[in-house]
Amino acid sequence: MQLAMRKGKNNSSPYTENWVPIRAIQNGMIITDDKYKITGVKITPRNIFILDQEQQNSVLISLKNFYNMIDFEFWLVVADRPVDISVYMSQLQLLYNKTSSPAIRKLILQDIGKGNNFINNNVVDTEYYILFKDKKEEDVQKKVRLLINGLAGCGLNASQASNDDLRVIVNNFLNGGMNTNFGTVMPV
Numbered sequence: 001m002q003l004a005m006r007k008g009k010n011n012s013s014p015y016t017e018n019w020v021p022i023r024a025i026q027n028g029m030i031i032t033d034d035k036y037k038i039t040g041v042k043i044t045p046r047n048i049f050i051l052d053q054e055q056q057n058s059v060l061i062s063l064k065n066f067y068n069m070i071d072f073e074f075w076l077v078v079a080d081r082p083v084d085i086s087v088y089m090s091q092l093q094l095l096y097n098k099t100s101s102p103a104i105r106k107l108i109l110q111d112i113g114k115g116n117n118f119i120n121n122n123v124v125d126t127e128y129y130i131l132f133k134d135k136k137e138e139d140v141q142k143k144v145r146l147l148i149n150g151l152a153g154c155g156l157n158a159s160q161a162s163n164d165d166l167r168v169i170v171n172n173f174l175n176g177g178m179n180t181n182f183g184t185v186m187p188v
Contacts, residue, residue, distance in 0.1 A: 020170075020174070021033040021034065022170065025163050025166050025167055025170070026163060027163075028160045028161055028162055028163060028166070029140065029166070030166050030170070032133075035135055036133045036134065036135055037133065037134055037135065037137065037140050038131060038132070038133045038166075039131065039132070039140055039144065039160065039161055039166070040074070040075075040077075040129050040130045040131035040132055040144070040147065040160075040161050041129065041130050041144060041147045041148055041151065041158040041159060041160055041161060042127060042128070042129050042158060042159055042160075042161050042162075042165050043128040043129065043130065043151060043156055043157070043158045044156065044157040044158065045126070045127075045128060046155070046156055046157075048060075059154060059155055062153060062154040062155070063154050066150045066151065066153065066154050069150065070146075070147075070150075072132055072134075072143060073132060073133070074130050074131065074132040075129075075130070075131045075132070076128075076129070076130060077128070077129040077130075077131055077169060078126060078127070078128055078129075079126075079127050079129065079165075079168055079169050079172045080124040080125070080126055080127075080172065081124060081125045081127055081168050082122065082123075082124055083118070083123050083124060083125050085115055085118060085119065088115065089112065089115045089116075089119075092108055092111055092112050092115065093112065095108055096108040096109065096112065127165070127168075129161055129165070129169065130147055130158075131161070131169075144160050148160075
């Protein structure tokens, strides 16, 4: 994704949205100021290294053939998404409050402790995408189907990137993959 200053806009603007050439994120696509649609597929991770050597080789050869058949520009993107286990932690707390058995309460407390450790260490899910850009809606859909079917032939599951997926990618790109929690800045 190329980010460039918008032509004719105030280049000294302190607001990101004034220089990022994104008009909208909708229908699983980033719509740019120059009417390009950036989209792609999200690939479900698969650990091929637990397979035997012959199966590993088969997957790798299939991927090589798949990449060689793609006849348009694409980007392989790896994005980290923060893992939200707040619902799970709430369920554990409710279960703890309902349980009277000391042994079960101890096990639940251990799980709560593990969950808090998980949260405190900013654990993330790593997600994999193949993205591309095109101006024509029908070409976008053809390419998405081509990618999904090609990856299925390699034994990988993929689906079109969602609006939320694309927001995470843009956020990672703009923030270097770092979460920021800035407070009010006061002059000294």
